[in-house]
Amino acid sequence: MTVRALHSIRRLPPNLVNQIAAGEVIERPAAAVKELVENAIDAGARRIDVSLRDGGRSLIAVADDGAGMDPDELQLAIERHATSKLPDDDLVRISTLGFRGEALPSIGAVSRLTIASRPRPKSGEGAAEAWSLTVEGGAVAAPVPAALNQGTRVEVRDLFYATPARLKFLKGERAETQAAVDMVERLAMAHPTLSFTVSDASRTLLRLEAAQGELFDARLARVGAIMGGDFADNALPIDALREGIHLTGHAALPTLNRGTAQAQYLFVNGRPVRDRLLLGAIRGAYADVLPRDRHPMLALYFELPPEEVDVNVHPTKAEVRFRDPALVRGLIVSALRHAIAGAGFRASTSVGADTLAAFVSQGGRSPGRPAGS
Secondary structure, three states: OOOOOOOOOOOOOHHHHHHHHHHHHOOOHHHHHHHHHHHHHHOOOOEEEEEEEHHHOOEEEEEEOOOOOOHHHHHHHOOOOOOOOOOOOOOOOOOOOOOOOOHHHHHHHOOEEEEEEEOOOOOOOOOOOEEEEEEEOOEEOOOEEEOOOOEEEEEEEOOOOOOHHHHHHOOOHHHHHHHHHHHHHHHHHHOOOOEEEEEOOOOEEEEEOOOOOOHHHHHHHHHHHHHOHHHHHOEEEEEEEEOOEEEEEEEEOOOOEEOOOOOEEEEEOOEEEOOHHHHHHHHHHHOOOOOOOOEEOEEEEEEOOHHHEEOOOOOOOOOOEEOOHHHHHHHHHHHHHHHHHHHOOOOOHHHHHHHHHHHHHOOOOOOOOOOOO
16 A cells, blocks of 8 residues: 655645635525625625626626725725725624625636726715726736726726636526525525616626615515515415514515426525425425325525524625524414415416316306216
C-alpha cells in the first residue's frame, strides 16, 4: 500500500477562495439571478428588470431603481464579507434577503462582472454621479464615471468562463432560462408590490406589474398572475396565528391539484424556501383528501421573529431551521385542515368546467352513462 505524502499546509490564494465560494453559492445562472435580484430588493427597488442571453451563460443583467452606491461602496461591494445588511452585526436577527457578502465577489471570480450605480442624492446635495466598476476573473479595476439613472445595473458576462468545468454541468438554454424565470417568480410572489420583468434576446418572458391594495389581496393577485386564474378562483384564504408565528396565504381546493409539488410556494419572512419540514406538513394536512401521487397548489407566508428561525443553514439560503419545528408543523396542518373543512364539498371551478364539457361532448348524457339508459 502506497502512502501519499502530504504537502505543507498553506493559505489558498484569494481568487481560488472566491472560486470555491462561487461553487457553493452560484451553481447555475438562476442562482446568480437570485442573488442579484435579492440585492435589488434589499436596496429598496420598486422595479427590477432581468435580461438573459443563452440561458444566462453569456449574459445576466439586472437593473433596478434602488438606493444605488457611490464609488467607495462599489469597491466594498465586491469584497468578501462586506455587506450593508448587518448594521448591528447580529447574525440572529436577520431581516434582509442577502447578508453573507459573498455573492458579488463569488460571481466576479468566475465571470466578467460590471456594476454601474448611481446613488440617490443626499439631503441638501445636488444630483449624485454614476460610477462603474469591473471585475474579470477576480481582478478588480478602479471605478470610472458612467451614464446611468438612479439605481444599479449589474452585468454578468461569460458566467463560469474562469471555471469551465462548471459549464459541463449546466442544462440546455431553455432549461436554464426557465430556472431563472422560476426564481424571479418566487421572489415576485414574496414581494407583490414591486414590478418585475424578465427578457431574453428576442422577447419578454415575464412581466409583472406591482399589485395594488392590501398586502393579503396583493399577494393573491400576484400569485394568480403566476399560477393562473384557476388558482385565484379556487383559493382558500389562510390566516392563522400561534405563539408569535403568523401564517397567511392561499391554498387551492383539494380538487384543484397537480402531479408534482412544483406549484407549492413557501416563504419565511419574505424569503422563498423549499423546506422539507414545511412540505411534509403540507402532505400531512392534505393526506385525507388527496391521493399520495397528487399535490395541492398553494402559496403560504410565514412571519415570525427573526430569532425564531435560522436562515443561515444552507449556502443558497433555500432551507431554514425553526427553533420550534413542532409548533410550525402543527400550525400548518391545523390551518390547512380548518380551511379545507370550511369549504365542505365545494369543488373547484375547473373540475366543474371539465364535467360540463364532458356532458356536452356526450350529447347531454351524464358522463359515463350509455345512450338510451
